[in-house]
Amino acid sequence: MSRAGRARKIAAAAAFGGGGIGALGAAAYGLVLAEVKIARKVIGQPFGNAGPGGEGLYGDFPGEPIQLVMLGDSTSVGLGADHGRQTPGAVIAAGLAPIARRPVRMRMLGRVGGQSWELEGQTARALDEGPKPDVVVIMVGANDVTHRVKPQVAVRALEASVRKLREAGVEVVVGTCPDLGTIQEIPRPLRYVAQRLSRQLAAAQTIGVVEAGGATVSLADLLGDEFRQHRVEMFASDRFHPSPTGYARVAEAILPSVATVLGYPAGERDRVPDLGRGEGIDDVAHAAVRAVDTAGTEVSGIEVSGAERGPRGRWAAFRRRRAPQAAAGGHEVSVTPGESSPSA
Template sequence: MSGVTRLAWRAATATGATALTGAALAGLGYGLIQVEGRIARRVVGRPFEGAPDDDGVYGAAPGDPVQLIVLGDSTAAGMGADTRYQTIGAIIATGLAAIMGRPVELTNEADIGAESSALTAQLSRALARVDHPDIAVILIGANDVTHRIDRSTAVRHLERTVRYLRTLDVPVVVGTCPDLGTVEPIPFPLNALLRRWSRELAAAQTVAVVEAGARTVSLADLLGPEFEASPSVMFSQDRFHPSAAGYARVASALLPSVAAALDAWPGGAERDTDPEPSRGEGLGSIDDAAGRAVETPGAEVSAATIDGRVAGPLGRWAVLRRRLVTPSPDATG
């Protein structure tokens, strides 16, 4: 039984109350989405024409640039940012340059509105421009949820992209689907449906990505508390996409895992061998780690071995970490 299948089986055998609640919400279905979707579109501000072109070299240090590619949807593209220095890719590139003492060249092939099925074409374009990437960052899933793409289909596209990158020996960090139930203009009960769907997709993404040899970072409701407290600061003008401050928050959660994937995070070797239970870290089955990560914004999940074994009675071993979230580089550049 695959990890994704096990996760689906575990969800299907949830407690009666949870299952009944989920069934009631799901039963509302597309009719509710159509009605409340129209309401949400009236509430959400005018969409942007596009996203800043953030391709380029970041950092002034000498040496050959670290090649960073970014794939995904409008969040990965930076829709809502005012300048090229405010996108997630640019902030990660700036942070990596400071950590590694080398310039970082960013190649961003993310598309606004992209679903997971677009990742193959995005990767083809990126590899046509970069002979051998040093690191890949993928942020995908929100449009799969809002367009109601079959979860197994969406995850299969993501897994295929990650596996191909790993055959090229490229480390991959995936920011899993955020909790769309925290988006302010979306009313109840649609927000409850979106929360359930996005969290289920994020857990399935985690299982597939880790089994493919990469690592994930849970975005969950990473921006939820800040959005609730300061929506005018954390949201962009359309009240849907993050602002520069919101993107800086996401990038600060991703940067430690990206640096660790490159063996560049300070104290990385020690941090990657000794999870700290006091910080909510630990070893366990991949299903358990995926379920915990969905509830823990910023949590990283990667493969692990216990006593030389990669799997136990409940499947693949995984480690959940909560890396220090350091202040991100100045989002204004």
């Protein structure tokens, strides 16, 4: 079965129920989980069970703040960063404010160790507590792989949360499951299995999210080649979570899509995919597989000749979003770690 076919099968099982990961898949999940537990025991948990904070108001601009909420697992709260301003939510907020020329208030409702099934509660809090979000960024998936959560169960939970947020008028951008094959403490034969399982989940996540009306940004390859080549700079001391530099790279990939779904810059949201930049339009399953293979690729729904669906399902565009330009001066926004601090 092709990679697109496997991703489509997982997404279909998420939508209609049933379907398992198979004997080989179950064994693979078990082995990866065992090795992660061993590595965890050796390394320990130097950061505890909480992120460094960072909630607050970013950007010294007039007007009503854009409400940004981060949901998901430890990456959504920036576990491994030294300061709150180095978390992905803070870096995204600090980068978004000069683009929109408005302040951005960022809240974190993710949880260290969080799995996709917890998104239901996090989503309810996002909608019921405080101002309604303008945009929600979800980062989740790694713990689903290492805790043997059936991929269709994880995708079903993610899709349900995205659908609920979209029905409430909230824009959603999902950073898909990272490449667990980057964890060197997992023995080499199983590292390939970890990579295959995490990328398979990332592709299925994309299908579910696009079907629910959200957009995804691929982090699998991003947290693959680049993180392998620059491990000291990209990983925190626990060798599992990104460092401040790693989180800045993640935020750099997600920020353009966050700005785009909010309508900044004007005209970018509906830009026709550019074949010269490796972009295009395909059914969502094949677009999802392409995204997994190319860091920072956004996938979102699109109409073709006035139709949302074609012979092979939902149409989707895959784009490489450029870093947005701030409204003042026209300079590209830099999202280096520690650039901005939140105000009360």
